[in-house]
Amino acid sequence: MILNRVLSVSFRTISADKACFSAYFYTFGRSFAAANAICRRFCNGNILPSVTKGLMSHSSLSMCAQTVHFLHSENAPMYVSRAVRFDDIQMFGVVHGGVYLEITEEAGDKIVSQHYNRDNENSKIPVIPVLIKIEKSQFIDKANLGENLIAEGEIIYTAPHSVRVLVSLYAVPHLGSGDRRLISRSWLWYVLLNGNDHNKLLPVRPMQLKNSALEMEGKLEHERNKADRQRRAEVKYESDMEYSSTFSARSSHLISREHSGWKAFSRAGPILKWMDELTGYVSNRFAATICVTGLCDDISFLSKITPGSFVTLTATPVFTSKSTVDIQCFADVETISDGHIVKERAIEAFFTFVALRKASKQELTMKQLVPETSKEKAIYERRQRLYEERKQSSKNLSKIK
Numbered sequence: 001m002i003l004n005r006v007l008s009v010s011f012r013t014i015s016a017d018k019a020c021f022s023a024y025f026y027t028f029g030r031s032f033a034a035a036n037a038i039c040r041r042f043c044n045g046n047i048l049p050s051v052t053k054g055l056m057s058h059s060s061l062s063m064c065a066q067t068v069h070f071l072h073s074e075n076a077p078m079y080v081s082r083a084v085r086f087d088d089i090q091m092f093g094v095v096h097g098g099v100y101l102e103i104t105e106e107a108g109d110k111i112v113s114q115h116y117n118r119d120n121e122n123s124k125i126p127v128i129p130v131l132i133k134i135e136k137s138q139f140i141d142k143a144n145l146g147e148n149l150i151a152e153g154e155i156i157y158t159a160p161h162s163v164r165v166l167v168s169l170y171a172v173p174h175l176g177s178g179d180r181r182l183i184s185r186s187w188l189w190y191v192l193l194n195g196n197d198h199n200k201l202l203p204v205r206p207m208q209l210k211n212s213a214l215e216m217e218g219k220l221e222h223e224r225n226k227a228d229r230q231r232r233a234e235v236k237y238e239s240d241m242e243y244s245s246t247f248s249a250r251s252s253h254l255i256s257r258e259h260s261g262w263k264a265f266s267r268a269g270p271i272l273k274w275m276d277e278l279t280g281y282v283s284n285r286f287a288a289t290i291c292v293t294g295l296c297d298d299i300s301f302l303s304k305i306t307p308g309s310f311v312t313l314t315a316t317p318v319f320t321s322k323s324t325v326d327i328q329c330f331a332d333v334e335t336i337s338d339g340h341i342v343k344e345r346a347i348e349a350f351f352t353f354v355a356l357r358k359a360s361k362q363e364l365t366m367k368q369l370v371p372e373t374s375k376e377k378a379i380y381e382r383r384q385r386l387y388e389e390r391k392q393s394s395k396n397l398s399k400i401k
Contacts, residue, residue, distance in 0.1 A: 078111035078153040084143050084171075090280075095143045097280070097293035098273025100169055104186045105131055105269045107153035108165045112190045115155055115163065115205065126195025127202060131268045132162070133225060134299035134349075137186035139292075143171040150180070156187075157218025158207045162225075163190045164218045189225060198264060198304070232302065232348075247286045248316035251278050255309045266305040268347075271331055275313055275349055279327040282315045283353035286325055289364055291353035294324060297386075299349040303333065310334040311346065318350075318376065319383035320369040326383050327351045350383070 080103055088099045112129040143149055150170045157164035165188045170180040192202040209215045251274065259270045276293060283291040305311060312332045319326040331347035355364040371380040 078107055078114060080107040080110060080151045080153075082149055084145050084147050084149060086145065089145060094292065096273065096276065097139060097296075098269070098276040100139065100143075100149075100184050101134075101137065101186075101272040101276065101296070102269030103149055103151045104137065104167045104169060104184070104188070105267065105272075107151035107167045108186075108188045108190060111153035111155060111165055112163050112192065115158075115207070116192055116202065118205075125202070128193040128195050128198070128263055129190050130193050130301075130304075131188060132191055132301050133189040134296065135187040135189065135221060136295065136297040137184060137299075138295055139184045141171070141181050141183050142292075143181075143183055148172045149183070155207060156211075156214050157209065157222070158204050159218075159222045160206075161191055161201045161204055162222065163192075163204055164188070164221065165190060187221075189221075195264075228300070232300065247282055248314065249278060249282050249285075250315075251313045253311045253313070255305055255307050255311060257307050260307050264306070266307070266309075268301060271305070271311065271347060272299070272349075274311075275315070275329045275331065275347070276351065278313050278315045279329050279351040280353065282317060282327050283325050283351075283355075286317050286369075287353075287355040287364070287366055290356045291325070292356060293351060294354040295352040297350055297352070299347065301347055303344050303346050305331075305333050305346050306335060308336070317369050318371075318379045319387070320366050321387055323355055323363045323366050324387075325353050325355070325366055325369070326387075327353065328379065 082103060084095055084099075088095050090096045108131060109129045113127060116127050116129075148171070150172055151167055152170065153165055153167045155163055156166045167186045167188060168182060169184045169186075171183050172180045192204060194200040194202055209218075253271075253274055255266050259266045276296075280291065280293065310333070312334070313329060314332070315327050315329040317325050318328045327350070329347075329349045329351060330345060331349075333344060333346040335342045335344075355366045357364050369380070371377045
C-alpha cells in the first residue's frame with residue numbers, strides 16, 4: 001500500500017489567473033506517484049499538475065513526508081525533485097553527469113507541456129514535448145549522496161514551432177539546515193508533436209518576455225539552429241565512421257519500453273547517460289587520470305529512436321586545452337522496418353572533461369591531442385575557436401563583476 005495517510009488537502013485561489021492545490025501526506029518509498037494519484041482524485045482527473053515540489057525525509061522504515069503544490073499561472077516555473085541514490089554515484093564517488101541530464105530533460109518536458117496545455121485544456125489532441133537540442137549544459141558543482149536534486153525549468157523564448165527552456169539544477173541538504181547549491185544550468189530547445197501524428201508539429205503560443213536581452217539571444221540561437229539543421233541535412237550519413245585516434249571507443253544498447261516512458265519513442269535522458277559514461281571512459285583513458293564532466297554542448301537530436309531499435313555510440317577525443325579534453329560522441333540507430341534495416345544518425349554531441357589529480361582533486365595538466373586527418377583538424381580548429389570565445393567571455397564577465 002503506497003499511500004498511508006492524508007494529513008490535509010486544500011485548494012485556494014491566489015489571483016484571477018493563479019490557483020494553488022496542495023496535499024500533505026505520508027508515503028512509503030521515493031516515488032511521487034501517490035502524490036499525482038491523490039491530486040488527480042480530488043480534481044476528478046481533469047487537470048494536470050503544473051508545478052511539483054517535494055522534499056523527502058527518509059527514516060529507517062523508508063517513511064517520507066512529501067508536499068506537492070500545483071500552480072497555474074503565466075510564466076510559472078516548473079520544479080522536479082528527486083533524491084540522490086546509491087546507483088547515481090559513479091566509480092569516483094561523485095554523481096553521474098547523466099543523472100543531471102535526465103532530471104533536466106524531465107523538467108523541460110513538464111514546463112513545455114504546461115505552456116501548451118494552459119491554452120488548450122479542452123483539446124483532445126495529445127501533445128508530446130520532444131527535446132531537439134541542448135545548446136549548453138554547464139556543470140558547476142557536485143551533489144552528494146542523500147541530497148535532494150531540484151530542477152527548476154522556465155521558458156525563456158518561444159518561436160512559432162519551438163521553445164527555448166532554461167533549467168537550473170540545485171542540490172538541497174537532505175537532513176539538517178543548509179542553503180541550496182547550484183549544480184548545473186542548461187539551455188534546451190523543444191518542439192511539440194501531435195500525439196496522433198508524430199510527424200506533425202503543433203504551433204507554440206507566443207509568450208511576452210520581460211527581458212529583451214533574452215528575447216534577442218533566443219532569436220539569434222533560433223536562426224543558428226535552423227541553419228545548423230539545414231547544414232546537417234545536406235551531410236551524407238557515414239555509418240562506419242573510423243578515427244585515427246587509438247582512444248576511440250564504442251558501445252551498443254537495445255532500446256526497450258522502459259527507455260521511452262509514456263512517449264512513443266525513447267527519452268533523451270537514458271541515451272545521454274550512456275553517452276556520458278562512454279565519453280567519460282574515453283577521457284579517463286586519454287588523460288590517464290580522473291576526469292569529470294565540466295560541460296556538454298551542441299547536442300543535436302536528429303531523429304526519433306523507437307523501442308526495439310539498436311543504438312551504437314561512438315566517442316573520440318577531438319580537442320584539448322591546458323586542463324580539458326573535448327570528446328565528440330555520435331549515436332547511430334538501426335531500425336528494422338518491413339524486412340529492411342534502416343541506419344541513420346540520431347544524436348551528435350560534444351562533452352568537455354576536466355582532468356583532476358586523484359588525491360587532491362585539483363586540476364591537472366592535460367596531455368595534448370595531435371589531429372592527423374583533414375577532418376580531425378577541421379573539428380579541432382572549430383572547437384579551439386569555441387574554447388577561446390568562452391575563455392574571453394569568462395574574462396569579460398569577471399571584469400563586470
